[in-house]
Amino acid sequence: MTSPDPHLDAPLLLVCRELVRAMDEFDEAACVALGLGRSDLRALNLLEHGPLRPSTLARRLGRTRPAVTALIGRLEEAGYVSRTSVPGDRRAAAVELRPATWQALARVYRPVGERIGRIDAELDDPGREAVVRTLTEVVASFDAIRSGLAGTADPV
Template sequence: MDASRQTLVGELGQALQRYQRSVQAFDDEVGRAMGLGPADLRCLDWLTEGPLTAGQLSVATGLRPAATTALVDRLVARGLIERTSSPTDRRQVLVQMTDEGRRQTWAYYGPLVAAGAPLLAELSEEQLTFMRDYLSTITDITERHRERVEGERG
């Protein structure tokens, strides 16, 4: 790898680290503003993709089942999420975001999304495709290494 490419790769790595720290700091601030802990906010984040079982939430948040139940109870009491029966298996309980939960989280994240929209509007479909694929790939790599560290921990 030539020196200019190596420099650029290093700068990209540093930019990604700064972005990750910025996102974490923003999420921390949103959590404080909403009176939520990191696991609570992570739960809401996962539920933006759709309903999950408590077991799926436990895996997603890294919490033990009892702690997940307590987390769900707290967020249900706040009106941010609700338990519902699965439409395909009435024995299964799903957890999903309420309209109030979406409203409260969007009050913080909506302006951020709106601020980034013009940047994305300037990109070509090829650039957007590249970014989507790159982010998907580095997410998969990070997930594999999270699992590796989890396995080493026992």
């Protein structure tokens, strides 16, 4: 069935929808493989870029501070993260990934990275640049529309 709006049947949009579906299903499988919930996995993905304070983690996850405190507790108990002190602030703590977590994440994500690496290697420079430019614009489109949706509920 085709959409009443021809823009919704554009090939790039259709493949983006398939990409989002595939990534969503992959995240579900990664959660099962790692014994985590979706918010837990999102937190680990954020922490891959370095330690974060709980308040920063809460803001970036869009969760309340008490919910993130519970999330950190679960991840700490499961051995995925540890709390560390923040240099220059004796009262502050940050959360960071434990070394074994990097291995667990690699077990899940490395096969995807390797396959995408092989695809990348088959592209010539202009083709690679076109794909990267297009995907960058797609990401920017999602981000722009998402920020406009924040706080707007439109019941069906």
